[in-house]
Amino acid sequence: MKIGILGSTGSIGRQTLDVIRGLGDRVQVTLLACATNHTLLWQQVAEFCPRIAVCANHDLAAPKGVKLYCDLNALQDPSIYNDCDLVVNGIGGLAGLAPTLAVLKSRAELATANKESIVSAGALVMSTAKKEGKTIIPIDSEHSAVWQCLEDKDNIEKIVLTASGGAFRDYTPEQLTSARAADALKHPTWVMGQKVTIDSATLFNKCMEVVEARNLFGINDIEVVIHRQSIVHALVGYRDGSFKASLSMPDMRLPIQYALMAGKRLPTGIKELDLAAIGSLSFQKPDLVRFPCLAFAQELVSDYKGAVACAADELAVQLYLKDQIGFYDIPKLVSEALSHFSDGGITSSEQVSGIDKEVKEYTLKCLKKLRR
Numbered sequence: 001m002k003i004g005i006l007g008s009t010g011s012i013g014r015q016t017l018d019v020i021r022g023l024g025d026r027v028q029v030t031l032l033a034c035a036t037n038h039t040l041l042w043q044q045v046a047e048f049c050p051r052i053a054v055c056a057n058h059d060l061a062a063p064k065g066v067k068l069y070c071d072l073n074a075l076q077d078p079s080i081y082n083d084c085d086l087v088v089n090g091i092g093g094l095a096g097l098a099p100t101l102a103v104l105k106s107r108a109e110l111a112t113a114n115k116e117s118i119v120s121a122g123a124l125v126m127s128t129a130k131k132e133g134k135t136i137i138p139i140d141s142e143h144s145a146v147w148q149c150l151e152d153k154d155n156i157e158k159i160v161l162t163a164s165g166g167a168f169r170d171y172t173p174e175q176l177t178s179a180r181a182a183d184a185l186k187h188p189t190w191v192m193g194q195k196v197t198i199d200s201a202t203l204f205n206k207c208m209e210v211v212e213a214r215n216l217f218g219i220n221d222i223e224v225v226i227h228r229q230s231i232v233h234a235l236v237g238y239r240d241g242s243f244k245a246s247l248s249m250p251d252m253r254l255p256i257q258y259a260l261m262a263g264k265r266l267p268t269g270i271k272e273l274d275l276a277a278i279g280s281l282s283f284q285k286p287d288l289v290r291f292p293c294l295a296f297a298q299e300l301v302s303d304y305k306g307a308v309a310c311a312a313d314e315l316a317v318q319l320y321l322k323d324q325i326g327f328y329d330i331p332k333l334v335s336e337a338l339s340h341f342s343d344g345g346i347t348s349s350e351q352v353s354g355i356d357k358e359v360k361e362y363t364l365k366c367l368k369k370l371r372r
Helices: 011-026 038-048 072-076 094-105 115-131 141-149 173-177 194-202 204-217 253-260 292-298 303-321 329-340 349-371
Strands: 002-006 028-033 052-054 067-069 086-089 109-112 156-163 222-226 232-238 243-247
Touching: 002 011, 011 028, 011 038, 011 086, 011 253, 028 038, 052 072, 072 094, 086 094, 086 253, 094 109, 094 115, 094 303, 094 349, 109 115, 109 253, 115 204, 115 303, 115 349, 141 156, 141 204, 141 232, 141 243, 141 253, 156 204, 194 204, 194 303, 194 329, 204 222, 204 292, 204 303, 204 329, 292 329, 303 329, 303 349, 329 349
Parallel strands: 002 028, 002 086, 028 052, 052 067, 086 109, 156 222
Antiparallel strands: 156 232, 232 243
16 A cells, blocks of 8 residues: 655654554555655655655755655645555645645545545535545544444434543633633643644534534534543434444544555554443533534535635634634634625635635734724
């Protein structure tokens, strides 16, 4: 299996390479790509010897035997994936859309953790996959769990996604008003990148996962429950009242390896699940008053609205990380953008890029109103 990894220096990329180390000669890395962390990229290149490396740094010299592209736009060309059987898209944000479409149009299969591309352009992504005869393999732990539980799709009644609740799950509204980004980054279960960790604290990440699940699986009845232990990753409910659930210790190496190995069950090295030691599993309804970002899932009824929300949230999280806005300013800015921008269809990644720019410019103007 020849593997390409987009975002190889990020959290998903590093964990994917960790999985590949355990798979031995079953897997060969043929492409590695990152935005700016060329120091780590070169370490990865030295270890895995890909034929192609991509980095946005224009001052780099290619290691011997490696074809180097110093332009991330290269990832939008399907031909760059000619030597890949499967490409893992670990790019964060709307920047992952164009590579998503390019991989689907290439000979390679797509395994993706880039939820923004499906939230902002789900119809375009899914129609492209259908046209090219591709099945999109989800890497997110929740969507991988659903994928593993799917059976007799015509009889599925609903999907239940679990949420840890994030770092602020026990905060009162008063505490959330003054909660800072440094505290939000202390996730109780997962070790992730800054953006997704903040989105987990606001539950915007779970909002995106609801929309992503609708697009990936064609099921509209998606429920979210808070599950503190992060042992049950998702459930699939059937018309006869029965449910299937996927349980494991919280470790992203499992869904990553499942995606790479096309569903083959191989040892992962993760800690074995000991239910007796865990003792109990708890579930509760999410509080939409404390965490209004989750409620946006009901508003994102089109890809256009999804693109608007993703763009506004991306900027708001950046501002929050710099302590320039408060916790509840994030949903305020997203809501303002959703109210301001009209609806429409999405036909290209360039259109999403244009929406991204417009929304962020408008959101910065809204920020000035918040500071008055």
